[in-house]
Amino acid sequence: MKQKKRALIDGSLSEIVPVQAIMRRDFWNGIHNQTNIDNNNSSSSSFDVYHKIIQPGTYCRIEGQVGPSRNQKEAILFCHSITYTLANNNPQHLRNVLKFVQEGVLDATEVLNALPVLTRVEELTPSFSSNENQTYGELATEILDRFPRKFLMNPSHLMGSSDSAKKHLLPPVPEECRNLPQQLAASVGESVDDDMVTISQALQDRNKEQGTKQKKAITITGWIQNRRRYQDSVSILEVVDEFSSLASSSIGRETEDDEDDDSEKNDLDMRNSKLKDLWKQRVYAVLHPSALGTRNQDELIIYGNILSSGARVAMQGFMMMPSESSGSNDDDSSAATFWATKCRLLRSSWRPSDIRQLLDLVHDGKFDIEEAAGALEIPYSQVEDLAGGTTSTAERQWLTADLTQSLQGENSRVGKISDAMMQSLATFASARDEYPIHAVDTLKRFDDDETQNTDTASILESNEGNPRRTSLEGSRWQYKKRPQLEFMLEQIAEVLRSHPDYGKRKLNVVDIGGGKGLLSNLLAETFGDDVVVQVIEISRAATVNGMMRAKRRGLENIRFDAMDATKVDVQSNKDVVVALHACGALSDVALGHAVSQGAGFVICPCCFRSNPHLRVSIPKGNSDVELVTAEEFLDVDPDQYTSLKQLAELQGDIKLASKAMHTINALRASAVNRLWQSKKGSPERISTSVKTFPIGFSTRNFCLVGKYDAQ
Numbered sequence: 001m002k003q004k005k006r007a008l009i010d011g012s013l014s015e016i017v018p019v020q021a022i023m024r025r026d027f028w029n030g031i032h033n034q035t036n037i038d039n040n041n042s043s044s045s046s047f048d049v050y051h052k053i054i055q056p057g058t059y060c061r062i063e064g065q066v067g068p069s070r071n072q073k074e075a076i077l078f079c080h081s082i083t084y085t086l087a088n089n090n091p092q093h094l095r096n097v098l099k100f101v102q103e104g105v106l107d108a109t110e111v112l113n114a115l116p117v118l119t120r121v122e123e124l125t126p127s128f129s130s131n132e133n134q135t136y137g138e139l140a141t142e143i144l145d146r147f148p149r150k151f152l153m154n155p156s157h158l159m160g161s162s163d164s165a166k167k168h169l170l171p172p173v174p175e176e177c178r179n180l181p182q183q184l185a186a187s188v189g190e191s192v193d194d195d196m197v198t199i200s201q202a203l204q205d206r207n208k209e210q211g212t213k214q215k216k217a218i219t220i221t222g223w224i225q226n227r228r229r230y231q232d233s234v235s236i237l238e239v240v241d242e243f244s245s246l247a248s249s250s251i252g253r254e255t256e257d258d259e260d261d262d263s264e265k266n267d268l269d270m271r272n273s274k275l276k277d278l279w280k281q282r283v284y285a286v287l288h289p290s291a292l293g294t295r296n297q298d299e300l301i302i303y304g305n306i307l308s309s310g311a312r313v314a315m316q317g318f319m320m321m322p323s324e325s326s327g328s329n330d331d332d333s334s335a336a337t338f339w340a341t342k343c344r345l346l347r348s349s350w351r352p353s354d355i356r357q358l359l360d361l362v363h364d365g366k367f368d369i370e371e372a373a374g375a376l377e378i379p380y381s382q383v384e385d386l387a388g389g390t391t392s393t394a395e396r397q398w399l400t401a402d403l404t405q406s407l408q409g410e411n412s413r414v415g416k417i418s419d420a421m422m423q424s425l426a427t428f429a430s431a432r433d434e435y436p437i438h439a440v441d442t443l444k445r446f447d448d449d450e451t452q453n454t455d456t457a458s459i460l461e462s463n464e465g466n467p468r469r470t471s472l473e474g475s476r477w478q479y480k481k482r483p484q485l486e487f488m489l490e491q492i493a494e495v496l497r498s499h500p501d502y503g504k505r506k507l508n509v510v511d512i513g514g515g516k517g518l519l520s521n522l523l524a525e526t527f528g529d530d531v532v533v534q535v536i537e538i539s540r541a542a543t544v545n546g547m548m549r550a551k552r553r554g555l556e557n558i559r560f561d562a563m564d565a566t567k568v569d570v571q572s573n574k575d576v577v578v579a580l581h582a583c584g585a586l587s588d589v590a591l592g593h594a595v596s597q598g599a600g601f602v603i604c605p606c607c608f609r610s611n612p613h614l615r616v617s618i619p620k621g622n623s624d625v626e627l628v629t630a631e632e633f634l635d636v637d638p639d640q641y642t643s644l645k646q647l648a649e650l651q652g653d654i655k656l657a658s659k660a661m662h663t664i665n666a667l668r669a670s671a672v673n674r675l676w677q678s679k680k681g682s683p684e685r686i687s688t689s690v691k692t693f694p695i696g697f698s699t700r701n702f703c704l705v706g707k708y709d710a711q
Helices: 002-009 043-053 091-102 108-113 136-145 155-159 163-168 199-209 261-279 294-306 352-363 369-376 380-387 393-407 419-427 429-434 476-498 518-530 540-553 586-597 630-634 638-648 654-678
Strands: 019-022 059-067 075-086 218-229 235-240 283-287 312-320 336-347 437-439 507-512 531-537 558-562 576-583 600-606 616-620 624-628 686-692 702-708
Touching: 019 059, 043 075, 043 091, 075 108, 091 108, 091 136, 199 218, 199 283, 199 312, 199 336, 218 283, 235 312, 283 294, 283 312, 294 336, 294 352, 336 369, 352 369, 352 380, 352 393, 369 380, 393 654, 419 429, 419 638, 419 654, 429 654, 476 507, 476 518, 476 576, 476 600, 476 702, 507 518, 507 586, 518 531, 518 540, 518 558, 518 576, 531 540, 540 558, 576 586, 586 600, 586 616, 586 630, 586 654, 586 702, 600 654, 616 630, 616 654, 630 638, 630 654, 638 654, 654 686, 654 702
Parallel strands: 019 075, 283 336, 437 686, 507 531, 507 576, 531 558, 576 600
Antiparallel strands: 059 075, 218 235, 218 312, 235 283, 312 336, 600 702, 616 624, 686 702
């Protein structure tokens, strides 16, 4: 087995050269081995597959083209194709790999070779197992258990399972930044001109002064384009005048790909030239213990953490041009180095982890209130209250989500916005007008110290008033899951009570993709004899977990069925259809069942690009149904819908992404209304609305609610 592993990873690791392998769709050549793959699959789909399966701990063979790196002794490779060579020991990762094989988008022989304990392609599917009900997750665990201990790499060992482990895994400090230059040592601590200059102005001024022995301390201001952290508490910041969230590798890619190799090489050469020009307009700011001084060790660690890509900073220190730095790569692509002696955060990055860290520092009294207020663009009084130490962890998490949204904009977008995306928003503006957003501000209702006065106030407490689930203060359950469950149950309560037969008979509720029943068990327990709940979930392991939870609670009005929601018959008198975070087209599947059955619904969508293969059942005639695609269900052009989904998944601009989410959900509401009206013999009418809950609970905070109209 060890010899087989050596053959798989191919070659000696005695001389390791750091390489950054960049996966970009426009460099991707497509599937390198199509032996067992449907010929209809495009290179774009293979890119998505490999983008998901190449994770820490996996071995792979990468083919591509070399590009320039701004870091010495380091190479960049633009990936053309990847071969999956050896799996890691993460069962969730292997489960996804096996599912990709089953879907025909990943070569089965390639995966078989990456799992040397297997000998036949048939072993990659659960149907080969003696257990007919085996899931892909269970199969993945079974396969990994066959490997000798420590044969496969544990991803947590690469990423670090603790703070000390993560620091140990940081790369060593580059040679040219290990020590403060001798010519600067005597100048550290001298008075500094407080007049701030831009990066371009600082470079201009330093070029004029180059060669002078006296190094003058200056104050620069700019945006952090990139940050790299190293061992010994050293960080290097790439500071620019104009920040862009787009990768530098996108420079120069303004035309369609040319299949001709020479044209591709010329294109890459053009990029390389533009990148070198771009780097000369940037400064590499070094946060080093020797420059900031031993008395500023805490400051060094704090700024090393919060000064990340997208933040705006002012720094005092000394500029050194490439020719003045010992050990520097003195060529025309090298950038100037700035040794920082003092830092000030002018504007925080929009990233939630950075904002949350800053709020925690203020709460603990470790960060200046005035500086934090300016960086977060909120009133001084609000930060002062935060510094009082009375806010809960959950409250800081909710504030983080709000600030993430307010600090985002065009500059923070991760990805490009195409004309087709913007056109799709304009095309369906009328749908947004017809179904406006009804924001439900439930934030105050989840403060444990306040008395709640609604009918669902005690839904997460037992009859004795004790919590049905306990958790640590500030846990994900407290600040995310619990508020979402309470919101969903409030909406479901409204829909149930709007039903003409509510209180006259037991209403039948079906939970599509209900997982282990966190929502449905609470629903069955809360409404008791008024409802009978059915959970439909494709994962058998999740349904077993849910049944055990229900049994422990003594619930007899709930059942769990492990089956595909698109194939199951839910036509037996369902009154309400619910789904929490139904991924992609699963939301459309749930809505299709609601329309076909004439049921009310509460659907919280998620992950708009997921499950595009699912089919939606819609009414056909008096009693029949037919299966259609999500695009047919919504009655939209497939290309326009693809653009909308891409925009809904946009990172770094939640306002624009939310507009796309609103559009998609408005189209879903319109489809429900259209199909309901066309349904013959429907005795009831439904009112559909698009609601949102506070974004602090989840960025996927839209909810479609269908209530029965009063007769």
